[in-house]
Amino acid sequence: MTDQAYNFAYLDEQTKRMIRRAILKGVAVPGYQVPFASREMPMPYGWGTGGVQVTAACLVPEDRLKVIDQGADDTTNAVSIRKFFQRTAGVAVTEATTAASIIQTRHRIPETPLHEGQILVYQVPIPEPLRFLEPRETETRKMHELEEYGLMHVKLYEDIARHGTIATSYAYPVKVEGRYVMDPSPIPKFDNPKLSDSPALQLFGAGREQRIYALPPYTQVVSLDFDDHPFDPSKAAHDCDLCGAAASYLDEVIIDDQGGRMFVCSDTDFCRGRREAGHVGALGVPLAEGGM
Amino acid sequence: MGAAELSILAKQKQTEQPLLAVRGLTKRYGRRIGCAEVSFDLFAGEVLGIVGESGSGKSTLLSCLAGHLAPDAGTVVFDTADGPRDTVRMAEAERRRLARTDWAFVHQNPRDGLRMGVSAGGNVGERLMAVGARHYGQIRAQAVDWLGRVEIAADRMDDRPSAFSGGMQQRLQIARNLVTGPRLVFMDEPTGGLDVSVQARLLDLMRGLVREMGLSAIIVTHDLAVVRLLADRLMVMQGGQVVEQGLTDQVLDDPQHAYTQLLVSSVLQV
Numbered sequence: 001m002t003d004q005a006y007n008f009a010y011l012d013e014q015t016k017r018m019i020r021r022a023i024l025k026g027v028a029v030p031g032y033q034v035p036f037a038s039r040e041m042p043m044p045y046g047w048g049t050g051g052v053q054v055t056a057a058c059l060v061p062e063d064r065l066k067v068i069d070q071g072a073d074d075t076t077n078a079v080s081i082r083k084f085f086q087r088t089a090g091v092a093v094t095e096a097t098t099a100a101s102i103i104q105t106r107h108r109i110p111e112t113p114l115h116e117g118q119i120l121v122y123q124v125p126i127p128e129p130l131r132f133l134e135p136r137e138t139e140t141r142k143m144h145e146l147e148e149y150g151l152m153h154v155k156l157y158e159d160i161a162r163h164g165t166i167a168t169s170y171a172y173p174v175k176v177e178g179r180y181v182m183d184p185s186p187i188p189k190f191d192n193p194k195l196s197d198s199p200a201l202q203l204f205g206a207g208r209e210q211r212i213y214a215l216p217p218y219t220q221v222v223s224l225d226f227d228d229h230p231f232d233p234s235k236a237a238h239d240c241d242l243c244g245a246a247a248s249y250l251d252e253v254i255i256d257d258q259g260g261r262m263f264v265c266s267d268t269d270f271c272r273g274r275r276e277a278g279h280v281g282a283l284g285v286p287l288a289e290g291g292m
Numbered sequence: 293m294g295a296a297e298l299s300i301l302a303k304q305k306q307t308e309q310p311l312l313a314v315r316g317l318t319k320r321y322g323r324r325i326g327c328a329e330v331s332f333d334l335f336a337g338e339v340l341g342i343v344g345e346s347g348s349g350k351s352t353l354l355s356c357l358a359g360h361l362a363p364d365a366g367t368v369v370f371d372t373a374d375g376p377r378d379t380v381r382m383a384e385a386e387r388r389r390l391a392r393t394d395w396a397f398v399h400q401n402p403r404d405g406l407r408m409g410v411s412a413g414g415n416v417g418e419r420l421m422a423v424g425a426r427h428y429g430q431i432r433a434q435a436v437d438w439l440g441r442v443e444i445a446a447d448r449m450d451d452r453p454s455a456f457s458g459g460m461q462q463r464l465q466i467a468r469n470l471v472t473g474p475r476l477v478f479m480d481e482p483t484g485g486l487d488v489s490v491q492a493r494l495l496d497l498m499r500g501l502v503r504e505m506g507l508s509a510i511i512v513t514h515d516l517a518v519v520r521l522l523a524d525r526l527m528v529m530q531g532g533q534v535v536e537q538g539l540t541d542q543v544l545d546d547p548q549h550a551y552t553q554l555l556v557s558s559v560l561q562v
């Protein structure tokens with residue numbers, strides 16, 4: 001199965017050791033962005049090369065890998081990354097969140113609670129949460145070093161001044177263990193509460209920006225807010241039309257030319273699991289009858 | 293104020309800790325002298341003007357005082373909440389904390405002192421948020437209040453400074469700096485680059501704020517009208533050296549040093 005032209009999981013052992021050192025440093029200092037020498041990967045930067053390198057450095061032959069993009073296992077991006085590791089590492093793959101030992105993700109945290117021993121690897125486009133208002137890298141590093149985070153609240157202030165509420169809905173900034181302010185990658189703020197106190201190890205890889213950061217298991221992660229505008233993870237006022245889930249993150253899907261639409265769980269594995277267990281949403285049919 | 297009163301005042305001040313005590317402050321650029329052996333005391337509630345032509349060392353001195361530039365020698369002792377501390381030898385983290393709490397810095401070019409991509413209200417609120425303010429409504433209320441004090445209408449508070457005139461931008465920069473009630477304000481040519489009529493309005497406003505808040509400030513300028521209006525005391529610099537210092541009216545009306553005489557007479561000709 002494994003393509004013998006490559007080392008296990010594509011990267012050479014030297015590179016993997018270098019990445020593991022960065023990961024260990026990240027685990028030791030939760031939320032701190034560790035620089036690393038990002039390698040060329042056989043895919044474009046926008047495809048999650050940072051996450052791929054972190055996954056490659058963590059994989060062992062016994063692993064069972066799950067890859068999701070926007071919650072789905074079957075998008076082009078997820079499929080190609082999964083195939084990449086099947087080919088270069090020969091590892092088992094799965095779509096079941098509970099069965100996976102490593103999950104690489106773009107834009108979502110699975111709905112099914114993670115457990116101890118699992119690793120969640122995020123693909124990160126822009127790791128620096130302060131960049132929005134302070135483009136100078138030397139200055140943002142200094143601000144992290146000295147815990148000068150007032151600027152982060154200026155961003156939220158501007159949101160409220162302009163929109164009447166904190167309009168930031170993705171990549172919503174968090175503070176880790178009361179110390180580092182961190183960009184959780186462009187996950188919906190709906191997922192932010194799942195970042196905190198997770199039994200799983202969470203690793204973040206930014207390929208183009210050459211940064212790795214981490215949240216060790218059971219790390220406290222708090223979403224920034226104002227006393228009079230508290231953080232609100234917000235959820236669409238619908239249940240999943242397929243499985244009836246009331247508390248999962250939903251995608252709006254257009255289902256016909258007449259503008260008909262339905263709301264379905266963005267986490268496809270979660271939704272299927274519920275339907276297999278007999279849950280049926282407003283527009284769904286029981287799975288056994290071969291519904292969509 | 294008579295001479296007797298002045299000497300009483302001077303005696304009172306000797307017993308009081310200066311807000312800023314500067315000794316032997318020196319900065320060289322290679323062989324060239326930026327400023328040399330500058331010493332003075334600034335007491336709370338005092339405004340010190342530093343005048344001189346460009347190249348006189350006044351801007352270098354201000355940069356060294358405010359911690360933007362590391363001097364080669366000398367001490368800058370600031371009376372912090374924890375007692376007098378030499379800010380030159382302080383850890384950078386502590387100096388930066390001072391810079392966003394007890395100190396403020398008004399740049400000549402408002403673009404250097406403002407965040408041009410952030411609304412006027414956000415610009416004023418930044419220092420409040422930097423020291424821990426977390427109530428949006430209160431931050432906004434304080435921003436409105438301060439914009440009012442610098443004569444910027446409340447309905448402009450959500451506009452970005454790029455939509456403001458030069459004079460408005462400078463008033464916004466002042467509001468942004470004063471909102472946290474700093475104990476010492478550094479100003480670098482605060483009226484430079486503005487039209488004369490705009491300058492007059494800004495000066496008037498600054499004089500009001502200085503009196504109202506009892507501000508302690510160090511103002512660097514080449515414009516003697518600015519110090520005449522704002523400064524209690526004056527320091528005249530030439531070639532990196534302080535050539536004369538004293539009460540503003542005294543120095544301007546009865547200059548002792550030849551260079552000061554030249555400065556004063558050239559302003560009279562304008």
Ligand SMILES: [Zn+2]
Pocket residue numbers: 240241242243244245248264265270271272274
């Ligand atoms: Zn569902």
